[in-house]
Amino acid sequence: MRLKSIERVEPGDKLGKAVYDDKCQLLLARGVNLTFKYIERLKQASIHCVYIEDYLSEGLEFENVIPDEIKVRSITAVKNVFKEVTERKGVSLSTRGVDAIKDIVDQMMDMIFQNRDTLYVMTELMGTDMYTYNHSAEVAILSMLVAKSLGLNGQYIQKVGIGAMLHDIGKMKIPNEVLNKRDPLTPSExxxxxxxxxxxxxxxxxxxxxxxxxxxxVLLHHEKMDGKGYPMMLDSDDIPVHVRIVTICDIFNALVSNRSYREKMNIDMALEIIRTEAVYQLDREIYYHLIKVVNIYPVGTVVELSNGKMGIVIKENKDAQTRPIVQVIKDKKKAEILNLLNDLTLFISKTIEL
Ligand SMILES: [Fe+2]
Known part of the structure; x- marks a missing residue:
């Protein structure tokens, strides 16, 4: 299974993962052979890429900390709470909505503690219309994993997860025309x-x-370590660790997500940007924990190597994430297998689309 952008998908490609619509209902099941009609339907649902099974990716499966079903349920829970805010003007959140969020955070916690060594793979299960909800769920998963990696206790991690799920809830009070504007925002916007x-x-x-x-x-997730954040322009000493965690995960996830107006950035590039920002604006220690919990080159990723050869990641090296085992692809056929751990002169120069 490998990720392919919707522009490159062809009739006959077989879906490697189910795709969901904006109601979190199954749109197309895993194993479906795509037709022109299905591809059109995916485009209409603003889906930018899908997982496919083809000759190159045959038999390649990645493990994930959080199964797709739990992720889809978490997106539903966020959506329900956020919708409630839009529909019931000025009233604080119902306990029922918050309980549903707590419930799903607890289920995620179970997964995180059960699958201790499994890395998180960012997955695209639905279209960009669902960005806000998908983003909230993904930031919550990442933040909980980082919190666990930092050694915070279970109760603390749960609170981080709930805060991360709700971090952008205030956006529901901002007009959509401003939130989704494609042109640069004016100072007042x-x-x-x-x-x-x-x-x-x-x-x-x-x-x-x-x-x-x-x-x-929720209040402080846009504060920065150099005092140039908002709303309070706090100094680094006044920004608590739980806020710093969510800030980094929020920025990272926004960079690696497809939006209606721009394509996502590759994970390695996004981490590089965060590494640079971490010098002044973000917490560097937390950045190192983020790298530990995210799968940078999941199995099925197509990469270009420093010797110019192209290949597909077929197995991870758990202790050396940036040096996986790669099957070289030559003329769209599988060629030799290279273990980057055994050949330290070679490295991955970038991830590519095929
Ligand atoms: Fe935000």
Whole structure:
């Protein structure tokens, strides 16, 4: 199984993973052979890429910490809570909505503690219309994994997860025309978008069901270590660790996600950007934990090597993520197998689309 962009998908390609619609209902099941009609349907559902099974990726499966079903359920839970905010003006969140979020965070926690050594693979299961909800779920998973890697205890991790799920809830109070604007925002529109941190906090501040730690995440997730963040321009000493975790995971996930107006960035490039930002604006220690929990080159990733050869990752080296086992592809056929751990002169120069 490997990820292929919708522009490159051809009739006859077999789906390697199920695809869901904007109601989180199954759109196309795993194993379906794509036709022109199906490809059109995927495009209409604003789906940018799908997992396919082909000759090159035959038999390649990656393990993931969080199974797709739990991720889809978490996206549904976020969507329900966020919709509730849009529909019921000015009222704080219902306990039922928060309980559903807590429930799914607990299920994610179980998975994270059961699959201790499994890395997280960013997966695309639905279209870009679902970005806000998908992003919230993904930031929550990443933040919980980072929190665990940092050695925080279970109760603390749960609060980080809930805060991360709800971090952008204030965006539901901002007009869609501003949020989805393709052109650069005017200064006043930018101020309006930045209000989402405070607005989110306002929604939760009277809710006993949401802990102070989770609420702080919602209010402060755009603060930066150099004091240039918002809404309070806090200094690094005043930004708690649970907030710093979510800030990094939020930026990282935004970079590696497809949006309606731009293609996603590859994971290795996004991590490079975060590494540079970590010098002044982000927490460098947390960055190192992020690299430990994310699968940078999952099995099925097509890569270009430093010797110019192209290949597909067929197995990970768990202790050396950047040096997996790669099957070289020559003239669209499988060629020799290279274990990058045994040949240290070779490295992956970039991930590519095929
Ligand atoms: Fe935000």
């Amino acid at each position: 930018l101020d309006q978008v930045r209000e989402h941190a405070k607005l989110g906090y306002e929604l939760l501040k009277d809710s006993d069901a949401v802990s102070p730690i989770s609420r702080q995440i």
